[in-house]
Amino acid sequence: MTVIAIMTFLASLTVGAVTLVSDTASQWQNDISREITVQVKxxxxxxxxxxxxxxxxxxxxxxxxxxxxxxxxxxxxxxxxxxxxxxxxxxxxxxxxxxxxxxxxxxxxxxxxxxxxxxxxxxAAELDDHRAWVSRLVTMARATVFVGVAVLTLVLIATVLTVVFATRGAMSGNRQIIEVLHFVGARSSFIAGEFERHFLRLGLVGAVAGGAVALVLFAAMGLWTTSNRATPEADQISALFGSFSIGWAGYFGVVVLIATVGGLTAFTSRMTVMRHLAAIDMLSPVER
Known part of the structure; x- marks a missing residue:
């Protein structure tokens, strides 16, 4: 649960950061594209x-x-x-x-x-239509989204591997009970369902904890920049990220991430158990 909470926290930070940078870059692009300047030396x-x-x-x-x-x-x-x-x-x-x-x-x-x-x-006049700046902003936003998606993918892969090892550990500790249930006629889906519900609960609790901490962090930064607009530090953050608010899109993305981590945890544990039981069925009576 702790590992899943940490993974979800890092993934939520990634989702929020990507949303924040993408929205800010889009706002910069719109502001720049509305104006041009003429410089007179x-x-x-x-x-x-x-x-x-x-x-x-x-x-x-x-x-x-x-x-x-x-x-x-x-x-x-x-x-x-x-x-x-x-x-x-x-x-x-x-x-x-x-x-x-x-x-x-x-x-x-x-x-x-x-x-x-x-x-x-x-x-002596020189027109600047800001096309170079717009192109750089678009490139930066796309690169940020790409890096964010790559980091998010790595975090989800690490979560899957964590669940696989945790499921195997739980099965090793209850190996005799699982095999007895399996040999006396318990369906594989029943045994896998017990593991699935257990890990779904653990996954959701960990994901909600990690995602909630990330959301509180973003909300606190937004309140801090709003209440300290006159300070140099807040002015610098506002210049780079606006109000430091990830918006409804960011919050929705974190909620979707929490649900995804919980579902992925349950699905991974179920598949691990099913594969283990299928391997048992392929063993000879002596090997069993």
Missing amino acids: PEEGLDMAATLGVIRDLALATPGIADATILDDAATARLLEPWLGEGLDLKDLPVPRLVVITIDEGKPPDFFALATRLRAAVP
């Missing part, structure tokens, strides 16, 4: 304010663009604050400026044509 003699205005007007005149916003000095300083500290004077620094463009997801613009027009109007 400062050059000598360039009127930055007028140049940003030209880019904004050109973007708003392009079909498929919903909005365009110039990041002012205060917003740009906040972006650089973690690295350069507070009280920045952007006039003394050659800091590129940004225009954030919101696209119409139903009718996105022609990014190549937009980049060409921007470069013709402002040679």
Whole structure:
């Protein structure tokens, strides 16, 4: 029971982590795909304010663009604050400026044509449609899901092997009783059913214990990040994983995992007993 609880706990952590990373990557992908940015590098003699205005007007005149916003000095300083500290004077620094463009997801613009027009109007402008970031996020999410499924498979295989050895141990301790029952006419299904019910109970208790601990851990992390949003630690976790909530999909996945472990435990013990009784039937009377 303890081993099954530990295995279920590790498998539940895997299910929750895969769900969390997949949902967060999907959210990042949606957020990135809704916006593009135009970066303007400062050059000598360039009127930055007028140049940003030209880019904004050109973007708003392009079909498929919903909005365009110039990041002012205060917003740009906040972006650089973690690295350069507070009280920045952007006039003394050659800091590129940004225009954030919101696209119409139903009718996105022609990014190549937009980049060409921007470069013709402002040679110092550079369009970033975030396709490289989106591709990396999708790749990361797929790799995470693959690794999670592989780990989950290994944990389930280890659980099956554990049940097999436990069933064999239980049969070895009750070998004479099992053989007497078998030889006096007890059906193999009856004997296997007794082992099946016993290990089903053990498997469910262990799986529920391990899964419950994992769910409590995820819930506690979610409450901690929610109640400590102003701290740097919680901000970092929120930036990576949002609210650190696995959602209903994650909770449902853990419940399904618990039921699977319990059923797999019972099925494995039944098959082990049936194979052992079938082996007894194939023995000669002398060998018996």
